[in-house]
Amino acid sequence: MGDNKIDFLISHSKTIKCLYYHTLLTSTEVSNHTGKSIPNVIKTLNEMIAEGYVEEKGLANSKGGRKPLNYSLVANTHYLLSVAMDQFSAQMVLVDMNNQFVTDVARYGFELRDLQTDKFIEYLNHFIKASGFAKNKIIGIGITMPGFVDTEKGVNYTYLKVAGQTLVEYIQQNISIPVFLDNDSTAIALAEQKFGVAAGIKNVMVLNLGWGIGLGMILNDKIFRGNNGLAGEFSHIPLFKNGKLCTCGKHGCLETEASLIAVTAIAKQGIGQGEITSLANYEDIDADIIINEAIKGDRFSVKLISEAAYHVGEGLAILIHLMNPAAIVLSGKGSVVGKLWLAPIQQAINEHCIPMLTSHTTFIISELNTRAQLIGGAALVVENFGKNLESKLNEIEDQVSV
Amino acid sequence: MGDNKIDFLISHSKTIKCLYYHTLLTSTEVSNHTGKSIPNVIKTLNEMIAEGYVEEKGLANSKGGRKPLNYSLVANTHYLLSVAMDQFSAQMVLVDMNNQFVTDVARYGFELRDLQTDKFIEYLNHFIKASGFAKNKIIGIGITMPGFVDTEKGVNYTYLKVAGQTLVEYIQQNISIPVFLDNDSTAIALAEQKFGVAAGIKNVMVLNLGWGIGLGMILNDKIFRGNNGLAGEFSHIPLFKNGKLCTCGKHGCLETEASLIAVTAIAKQGIGQGEITSLANYEDIDADIIINEAIKGDRFSVKLISEAAYHVGEGLAILIHLMNPAAIVLSGKGSVVGKLWLAPIQQAINEHCIPMLTSHTTFIISELNTRAQLIGGAALVVENFGKNLESKLNEIEDQVSV
DNA sequence: ACTTCTTTTTTAAATTTTTAAAAAGTTTTT
DNA sequence: AAAAACTTTTTAAAAATTTAAAAAAGAAGT
Numbered sequence: 001m002g003d004n005k006i007d008f009l010i011s012h013s014k015t016i017k018c019l020y021y022h023t024l025l026t027s028t029e030v031s032n033h034t035g036k037s038i039p040n041v042i043k044t045l046n047e048m049i050a051e052g053y054v055e056e057k058g059l060a061n062s063k064g065g066r067k068p069l070n071y072s073l074v075a076n077t078h079y080l081l082s083v084a085m086d087q088f089s090a091q092m093v094l095v096d097m098n099n100q101f102v103t104d105v106a107r108y109g110f111e112l113r114d115l116q117t118d119k120f121i122e123y124l125n126h127f128i129k130a131s132g133f134a135k136n137k138i139i140g141i142g143i144t145m146p147g148f149v150d151t152e153k154g155v156n157y158t159y160l161k162v163a164g165q166t167l168v169e170y171i172q173q174n175i176s177i178p179v180f181l182d183n184d185s186t187a188i189a190l191a192e193q194k195f196g197v198a199a200g201i202k203n204v205m206v207l208n209l210g211w212g213i214g215l216g217m218i219l220n221d222k223i224f225r226g227n228n229g230l231a232g233e234f235s236h237i238p239l240f241k242n243g244k245l246c247t248c249g250k251h252g253c254l255e256t257e258a259s260l261i262a263v264t265a266i267a268k269q270g271i272g273q274g275e276i277t278s279l280a281n282y283e284d285i286d287a288d289i290i291i292n293e294a295i296k297g298d299r300f301s302v303k304l305i306s307e308a309a310y311h312v313g314e315g316l317a318i319l320i321h322l323m324n325p326a327a328i329v330l331s332g333k334g335s336v337v338g339k340l341w342l343a344p345i346q347q348a349i350n351e352h353c354i355p356m357l358t359s360h361t362t363f364i365i366s367e368l369n370t371r372a373q374l375i376g377g378a379a380l381v382v383e384n385f386g387k388n389l390e391s392k393l394n395e396i397e398d399q400v401s402v
Numbered sequence: 403m404g405d406n407k408i409d410f411l412i413s414h415s416k417t418i419k420c421l422y423y424h425t426l427l428t429s430t431e432v433s434n435h436t437g438k439s440i441p442n443v444i445k446t447l448n449e450m451i452a453e454g455y456v457e458e459k460g461l462a463n464s465k466g467g468r469k470p471l472n473y474s475l476v477a478n479t480h481y482l483l484s485v486a487m488d489q490f491s492a493q494m495v496l497v498d499m500n501n502q503f504v505t506d507v508a509r510y511g512f513e514l515r516d517l518q519t520d521k522f523i524e525y526l527n528h529f530i531k532a533s534g535f536a537k538n539k540i541i542g543i544g545i546t547m548p549g550f551v552d553t554e555k556g557v558n559y560t561y562l563k564v565a566g567q568t569l570v571e572y573i574q575q576n577i578s579i580p581v582f583l584d585n586d587s588t589a590i591a592l593a594e595q596k597f598g599v600a601a602g603i604k605n606v607m608v609l610n611l612g613w614g615i616g617l618g619m620i621l622n623d624k625i626f627r628g629n630n631g632l633a634g635e636f637s638h639i640p641l642f643k644n645g646k647l648c649t650c651g652k653h654g655c656l657e658t659e660a661s662l663i664a665v666t667a668i669a670k671q672g673i674g675q676g677e678i679t680s681l682a683n684y685e686d687i688d689a690d691i692i693i694n695e696a697i698k699g700d701r702f703s704v705k706l707i708s709e710a711a712y713h714v715g716e717g718l719a720i721l722i723h724l725m726n727p728a729a730i731v732l733s734g735k736g737s738v739v740g741k742l743w744l745a746p747i748q749q750a751i752n753e754h755c756i757p758m759l760t761s762h763t764t765f766i767i768s769e770l771n772t773r774a775q776l777i778g779g780a781a782l783v784v785e786n787f788g789k790n791l792e793s794k795l796n797e798i799e800d801q802v803s804v
Numbered sequence: 805a806c807t808t809c810t811t812t813t814t815t816a817a818a819t820t821t822t823t824a825a826a827a828a829g830t831t832t833t834t
Numbered sequence: 835a836a837a838a839a840c841t842t843t844t845t846a847a848a849a850a851t852t853t854a855a856a857a858a859a860g861a862a863g864t
């Protein structure tokens with residue numbers, strides 16, 4: 001079958017992508033991004049204007065010549081549903097074709113490891129209904145979450161497992177909207193690359209500082225996922241001989257010394273041993289509290305974060321040796337205290353890295369913060385405009401007609 | 403100016419590359435490799451036949467239809483000079499357009515860290531003259547060597563440094579043939595990808611088992627070099643808290659426990675302490691001797707190799723976590739005892755890797771052995787057919803006409 | 805041996821894409 | 835304020851590429 005409108009969209013996916021990622025572009029800029037000639041681009045753009053997907057948005061500035069027309073996507077032709085999950089909640093937001101949030105960010109709480117897929121689908125349906133937007137206006141859902149995710153297959157090997165079917169298939173069957181699944185850290189890397197501080201840098205390591213330490217890699221300007229989508233398992237590289245058992249079942253993972261979970265455990269131990277710290281004022285402490293007290297200046301809290309950061313730095317030293325990145329971005333929830341991490345990381349790097357290599361790598365703190373993962377989820381859908389979206393739409397159509 | 407013949411070659415570089423890498427292809431296969439339509443491919447091929455670069459080579463088999471014509475490059479239109487260096491010597495060979503060695507492999511001995519660039523150029527001139535082939539038939543020189551190499555810039559930051567000029571520029575000025583420089587391990591990875599066991603695999607880690615432990619990475623079907631060509635510094639990832647000073651100036655590098663240099667040092671120490679081993683029969687031992695005795699079955703030698711291999715495995719566990727490769731190839735000189743490495747590496751992987759990840763990665767032992775680096779050097783020149791070759795030829799022409 | 809089916813090659817037509825040049829709109833200079 | 839310089843847009847022509855159909859060559863079955 002194949003909807004003509006959709007075919008049209010898909011055949012112009014390159015143009016859509018660059019307009020989505022840059023919001024406002026001139027024909028020359030689109031030409032540069034797509035690699036097509038200017039007459040070609042203008043023809044395409046005019047076709048898209050005729051179909052209502054693109055609009056002219058005034059004139060851009062020029063440095064001595066005719067002012068070029070600005071083009072952008074019409075914001076309300078379609079919407080992207082971004083679902084950003086972590087261990088304890090799913091955040092959802094609807095994003096328009098200009099990468100703007102058009103709803104409030106909704107939050108559904110749970111324990112991820114106990115979450116049932118059907119419950120999750122309930123949340124999705126609830127959010128869509130509550131959003132007030134027409135369901136058929138939602139062109140795709142981008143779900144980003146922790147765990148071992150194979151984006152191509154549409155499976156999370158760790159959470160939300162469905163028997164006999166992929167998670168993506170299952171959700172699609174129940175919601176009838178194309179679904180794309182990806183790892184949380186990869187989504188954050190995508191967000192940083194398209195809209196954040198990693199924009200325009202070809203080789204970037206994006207750290208997702210959260211409960212664990214996630215890693216999204218941009219190599220040669222492309223998100224790198226490895227052979228089965230499992231690349232970037234930074235949190236569990238075997239780095240320490242500390243004998244500590246990790247949640248993954250192995251010993252001495254980076255996570256056992258450097259994650260916020262480890263930090264919290266060490267903090268509790270310290271308090272028990274009578275450390276002088278404002279943390280002692282709390283009945284029960286968690287990572288957020290430690291971060292807050294560290295920001296306020298509590299010595300013990302700062303020391304805890306610093307020590308974790310140093311260990312992250314040890315891991316990063318290895319990463320730099322292997323990947324020779326132009327930049328390392330500190331992103332994710334934990335990046336709000338980015339500056340606290342920076343000095344100890346730098347120190348570890350200096351101690352463990354060959355100077356030749358460190359001199360080529362700079363550290364950057366994210367400005368997207370908590371929005372990164374949501375932005376990445378929407379971008380994930382846009383990234384799949386084209387062949388992938390087409391085949392998912394066909395799947396859904398087949399299934400409805402059966 | 404630009405030679406017409408060369409312009410012709412360069413404009414058909416895609417076709418040349420796939421014919422070089424596969425030796426014998428049908429028009430359909432060329433079409434698949436280049437992404438061009440069959441009429442287009444056949445037109446190109448016929449043009450190249452007219453120019454003498456391609457020839458028809460009989461008919462290929464067919465499963466029920468007209469037999470397709472085979473095409474291949476004419477072997478003797480040009481030659482590629484491959485120079486494979488290690489710490490103690492440079493091997494040189496001339497390779498034809500069918501990837502066949504057309505001279506014996508010449509060997510020039512030296513201490514790399516003491517080698518002067520002018521002496522090296524002497525060797526090159528000597529080899530070219532002694533080869534008996536016309537210099538203008540040599541279309542490019544591929545030099546592959548240890549050290550921090552920036553291929554794009556044409557510099558080795560570690561060896562053969564030239565003041566005020568890049569190494570590549572300097573050699574080109576003296577030899578008047580385009581020169582391409584790359585890291586030895588990267589070259590080996592390229593060889594394995596194009597002609598070896600890594601062919602057709604999209605994400606492969608190629609280990610260069612030699613004096614150090616080099617790493618060449620194939621990511622998404624492409625050689626990955628990092629932001630400044632320095633990626634793959636596997637040998638110096640900080641992995642141990644052993645306090646041992648490494649040649650790089652840092653402490654605890656993988657190399658301090660796992661390289662053949664480290665193995666040799668440990669062996670000498672063991673002999674001094676009266677270990678019962680056939681190694682004791684030698685006046686002075688080196689890595690080759692240990693490898694040979696290990697093959698012959700000397701327990702102590704096997705144990706030494708095994709321990710080194712286990713440490714390599716610890717490093718590989720990290721690599722697998724980060725890159726999720728489909729395969730890890732054991733190549734380089736040391737791969738002749740590939741099977742000796744395999745079991746202890748596997749054991750380390752099992753101990754330090756999340757099973758989910760190991761199950762997706764297979765180990766393969768190279769079949770290219772000592773020829774890998776030489777093949778890679780020639781392939782390096784072929785890889786640069788196109789823009790890069792053109793600009794180097796222009797540089798040389800400008801310089802001659804001045 | 806003949807027919808039927810496949811696959812490759814060739815040919816011609818259609819389409820896409822680029823190139824080049826002209827026209828139109830701004831800024832800077834005189 | 836007018837001219838010159840510079841850009842972007844538009845248009846038209848040329849070139850490249852692909853598509854589709856026909857022809858040729860061989861394999862497999864009857």
